[in-house]
Amino acid sequence: MKHTIIFVLLIAATTTTAVFIYMYPPTNNSYYPPCILKKITGFDCAGCGSARACYQLLHGNAGQAANHNVLLLLFLPVMAIGLLHFFTGKMKAAWQRLNKPMIVLCLVVFFWIIRNIPFFPFEWLHSDK
Amino acid sequence: MASIPGTIFINYRKDDSSWNALALYNELQKYFTKEQIFKDFNTILPGDDFVVSIDNALRKCDVLIVVVGKNWLQIKDVAGKRRLDDADDFVRLEIATALARGIQVIPVLFDDVPMPRPDELPDDMKALCRRQFIEIDSKRFDDDVRNLAEAIKKVLPDGVIRVTPGQRETAHSSQPYNAGAGTGSNPPPMQKPDNNLVWAILSTILCCLPLGIVAIISATKVDNLWNSGQHSEAVREAKKAKDWAIYSAIAGVVVIILYFIIAVGSGSY
Structure with a gap:
């Protein structure tokens, strides 16, 4: 195991956040701060809806999670493999195949743009209320 | 190591x-x-x-x-x-x-x-x-x-x-x-840096500020720079990717804390 301190911090932060999100649904009038970009411009950013997506995932609703932030769902396995490789050095080959920053950048920017197009079918990508 | x-x-x-x-x-x-x-x-x-x-x-x-x-x-x-x-x-x-x-x-x-x-x-x-x-x-x-x-x-x-x-x-x-x-001391050895993409993605998707995108942009440059022989630039860019991911995470936490303070202070809970 490499980077033990980061690992412990990350696990602690993830667990706390997960428990909090599990218990308190992140809807608009709650404990959760809105995305500043969204507050100012009204546009979704690429990360908008991820707290709600996490809430739905923690409650076992993958479909609902995708509705809030489909990119989160897509990146979860990527991040899982990346983190596993970072901390244990395992899954090197798999991570090397996934470690394509240019594709990630294009996906994020593309997603960011099309989720803000205000009509069907792009509307579905919107973070929703 | x-x-x-x-x-x-x-x-x-x-x-x-x-x-x-x-x-x-x-x-x-x-x-x-x-x-x-x-x-x-x-x-x-x-x-x-x-x-x-x-x-x-x-x-x-x-x-x-x-x-x-x-x-x-x-x-x-x-x-x-x-x-x-x-x-x-x-x-x-x-x-x-x-x-x-x-x-x-x-x-x-x-x-x-x-x-x-x-x-x-x-x-x-x-x-x-x-x-x-x-x-x-x-x-x-x-x-x-x-x-x-x-x-x-x-x-x-x-x-x-x-x-x-x-x-x-x-x-x-x-x-x-x-x-x-005749340098006397050997220059610090260099290894291909990690592009820190994991952290860039994490901070982009999970933080409430879209700062992580800067980290992803830096991550895209690391491999190209390294492969073209610009090793120190690659290391610098990798560090930038990590730093921006960290800034993004810190900014996210700060926003959450500020939000709490303001919300509690204004009595909306």
Whole structure:
């Protein structure tokens, strides 16, 4: 195991956040701060809806999670493999195949743009209320 | 970091391939750090037992590249005896020692030289013929060396290059190429940096501020910079990716805390 301190911090932060999100649904009038970009411009950013997506995932609703932030769902396995490789050095080959920053950048920017197009079918990508 | 360092030794015969070896040495630095590649590692001081010297030098070697030029096989000494038939010939001793020790040996054939046949080699070198060779042509030099570098990366302990300072002191001191540079201290070794993409993605998707995108942009540059030989720029860009991911995470936490304070203060809970 490499980077033990980061690992412990990350696990602690993830667990706390997960428990909090599990218990308190992140809807608009709650404990959760809105995305500043969204507050100012009204546009979704690429990360908008991820707290709600996490809430739905923690409650076992993958479909609902995708509705809030489909990119989160897509990146979860990527991040899982990346983190596993970072901390244990395992899954090197798999991570090397996934470690394509240019594709990630294009996906994020593309997603960011099309989720803000205000009509069907792009509307579905919107973070929703 | 407790990792096994990967070290590449270039074995060549001065009268046959000094330019080939030099070109190879320079080109391989695109893929590996200078501290990992050893040419002329077999410099032997007066009074040294050269069998022991070679043995010691090869102890640090993970891959031995055997540079084979046009005259490699046939070159003769002043007495007219083929050098390879001399049991004390350096080139032969290095190769034979490496083969006997199970070190990865890669014959690199320059100028369309065919792979020598077992019957052309002394007994302790015959195993060389069974090693997969790589051909290098001056017209395709870049591509050929890239293939070689790929092959080397596969056999290095981790596939990644790590050099720990101090681990190779002996090899350094017996290495005229570096000694000639006269820097006194070795430059810090460099390894291909992690592009920190995991953190960039994490901070982009999970933080309430879209700062992580800057981290992703930096991450895209790391590999290209590294592969084009701009190593310090690659390291800098990798650090930038990490830093921005951290800024993004910190900003996210700060926003959450501020939000709490303001919300509690204004009594909306």
